[in-house]
Amino acid sequence: MTxxxxxxxxxxxxxxxxxxxxARDHVAYVLLGNRLLGLADTARLLVSEVVTNVYEHTATSVVAVETTIRPGQVLVAVHDASPRGIPPRRALPEGEEECGRGLSLVELLARSWGVTQLGYxxxxxxxxWFELRDA
Structure with missing residues (x-):
């Protein structure tokens, strides 16, 4: 079967x-099922960071994670109903602070990423959203 x-x-x-x-388990299973094992750990980390941002910084009641698979590539988009934008990337926090690293990790590990406003x-x-490519 193709x-x-x-x-x-x-x-x-x-x-x-x-x-x-x-969300991270869902995306990992999707990648494993599509033979993209090499992307699963990075995708799990980035999905977790982005979905955690929705939980911590919005009052929206629902979050949706869409995973699109193309040959050797995955595009993950996390949708929410909060029109509030994502703050610009900050410098990494110093010391042992637990907050403030999420979008820096996305920028570091994804091939590309961005924020798209929904509605006009x-x-x-x-x-x-972020994109990962299989090496």
């Missing part, structure tokens, strides 16, 4: 404390 060249998977979950874990003319949400 797999289609482009496949998309979507997880919709409540914006809750356990959602980052559920007034934003009704956003999508934080």
């Amino acid at each position: 797999l289609p060249a482009i496949r998309s998977y979507r997880l919709t979950a409540p914006n809750a404390p356990d959602t980052p874990r559920l 003319p007034e934003p009704v949400g956003k999508s934080v």
